[in-house]
Amino acid sequence: MKKWMLFFGLVFAIVLGGCADTDDDMEETGHYSDPGIETAGNVSEDTDKVEVTMYNQEKEAVGSAIIRPVYRGVKVTLEASDLEPGTHGFHIHENGVCEAPDFKSAGGHFNPTDAKHGFDHPEGPHAGDLPNIEVDQEGNVFADAAAEMVTLDKGEENSLLKEGGTTLVIHSDADDYESQPSGDAGKRVACGVISD
Structure with missing residues (x-):
């Protein structure tokens, strides 16, 4: 039973760590980054207006x-x-x-x-x-x-x-x-x- 609790605790910590990185991305760039998803609609790096x-x-x-x-x-x-x-x-x-x-x-x-x-x-x-x-x-x-x-x-x-x-x-x-x-x-x- 303790092994299962330790396993789930480790998974939970990894998930929380990933969420913290995503929140940091949001604060720094204004949008969540995911290299596997095309971020259609973002402002062009070359020209924002x-x-x-x-x-x-x-x-x-x-x-x-x-x-x-x-x-x-x-x-x-x-x-x-x-x-x-x-x-x-x-x-x-x-x-x-x-x-x-x-x-x-x-x-x-x-x-x-x-x-x-x-x-x-x-x-x-x-x-x-x-x-x-x-x-x-x-x-x-x-x-x-x-x-x-x-x-x-x-x-x-x-x-x-x-x-x-x-x-x-x-x-x-x-x-x-x-x-x-x-x-x-x-x-x-x-x-x-x-x-x-």
Whole structure:
């Protein structure tokens, strides 16, 4: 009987020791580590966020966006002012260049999978399609947008930090989520370069 008690006591001590190491990992890194489990959703070691300054057609700064990795894709937090009130299309574009006043240098929507535009299109959306934003009567907007099909991890086909970068663009009109190639969202009224 004493041998069994000694055996269970030893097993219990080993288990407690393992738990202590795990708690130490949690305190030091903010998450439990297990070399046998892929820790999907952790912040990239290279890039934990990207800050983007948004400029209008007169080359004046009108706001900023912060892009952070999340469990699936990235979260884009936009804060801007001096915009026309109403609903506006908001997209990630394929080139990291914002030449005013038309911002055509930003190219088309970021679309590494060659999909159709729009959340309502059966063959869409583009990886760079984002939900419309609502600008209040004072010309201000604060919005969070999820972009599940992109990443900040360099070297990936769908990375926003690809060679040459990408851009965030605000359009003059609402995106109808279906028309090709860009949702009939009108002119490009603000632009910001996404780069590391």
